[in-house]
Amino acid sequence: MAELRHEYYKSIVVIPLFIQEQYIASIALLKDVNEGFSKEMIEIIRTFVNQASISIENHRLMMEAIVNERYKEELKIAKRVQEGLMPKALHTNCDLEISTFSKAAAEVGGDYFDTYKISDEKLAIIVGDVSGKGTSAAFHMSQMKGIFHSLVQLNLPIHDFIIKANNALSECLDRTSFITIAYFIIDSEKKTFRFSRAGHCPTLYYSAEENQVMYLEDNGLGLGILRDRQFDSYVEVNEINYQSGDILVLYTDGITEAKNPRNEEFGYERLKWLLEEKAKLDAKDIKEAIVQGMYDFCGSNVIEDDVTLLIIKVK
Amino acid sequence: MVEIKNHLENDIFTIFVIGEVDASSSIYLDESISEATKKHKKILVNCQQLEYISSAGLGVFMSYINDMEDSGITLVIFGLSDKVKHVFQILGLDQLLKITKSEDEAKKMVNGI
DSSP states (O other), X not given: OEEOOOSSOOEEEEEEEEETTEEEEEEEEEESSTTOOOHHHHHHHHHHHHHHHHHHHHHHHHHHHHHHXXXXXXXXXXXXXXXXXXXXXXXXXXXXXXXXXXXXXXSSOSEEEEEEEOSSSEEEEEEEEESSOHHHHHHHHHHHHHHHHHHHTTTOOHHHHHHHHHHHHHHHSOTTOOEEEEEEEEETTTTEEEEEEEBOOOEEEEETTTTEEEEEOOOOOOBTSSOSGGGGGGOOEEXXXXXXXXXXXXXXXXXXXXXXXXXXXXXXXXXXXXXXXXTTSOHHHHHHHHHXXXXXXXXXXXXXXXXXXXXXXXX | OEEEEEEEETTEEEEEEEEEXXXXXXXXXXXXXXXXHHHOSEEEEEOTTEEEEOHHHXXXXXXXXXXXXXXXXXXXXXXXXXXXHHHHHHHTGGGTSEEESSHHHHHHHHTTO
16 A cells, blocks of 8 residues: 555555465556545455455356367267277188277377278278377378278279378378388189288288198288388288188287386287187187287276287188 | 487497387487487497387387488497397388497497498
């Protein structure tokens, strides 16, 4: 409180506003008489100022809640859009039974799988994993879907499909992003799996004839890593003749890198053991056994990374 | 979390990557390699204490492959645990990056011996 030398106002009182001990603003009151503010009046003003502080803080919290709500709503929409990008019904052919599991760790994720019936005999299957997490990965995942559906219709040899996908992604991805894929064409006439691994986790294969499980560890390089012609020499395509009872397990590293509370990874060996044990079951039961095996190992159903699993079994 | 330390000895610049490199901490790795490539031609990345690297972290190493070829920089990664090395191998990065076991081998490699 002070006296003023003003032609009209003679006294002033200034009261600071604090919210959680942080200074926000001051309220100044003026009066046209000297010593215009009594002790009682200042007490009343203080009460009003305290009320004002609470109102300002409430308003701020309310605005924050509205903005948060809007973000949540946007993420919900993104989640719905991405769920729409996952195939609703999988194509298959007369030889195969296919069962899938896919779950994102956050609202949206970077895992991708899809199928396409190239002809009555030929079925294309892709599983992909975008580097990074969350929304940035989700954008790239949708690009991968666009590229898959554009190229798969051309019925290209696998080698050309991989090279064209790499060219296209080289134009689309930011400098530190890449996508790994496992790409298969299953031919029910020739009874073959033809495949290529572009930096993706090696596919697990069960041979019914040999009653043996192995990883298909062919060479390859993730898409978008080499963004020029040099990439061609890193593409490898292989072929397996399949027979009844054979199984392919395609997956993303969310499974093998799933951790238990002791920080140990589920790992490749456990996945292999599980398939060895469950190879005689049908595709759906194998999928459920692997998903359950992973959850049991982690001790919870909360996953830290996106998880995708496809079981393809020859009838 | 990741901790990154640097050490310059003669003309060899060493980056120590300690802990876990995930999506959020990969930016620190990116910054330190970016800084190093501006000033030094011989760079070692000591990964003896690197426990985990996510795809985002691998993306950082990947992004310098072309730059380094163009500007005559040699970057050698050494001391990877078997588990972390396997992650590089699956992606195919071991075919493009210089990776070796020990610091001595890495020094020889960076000096072109």
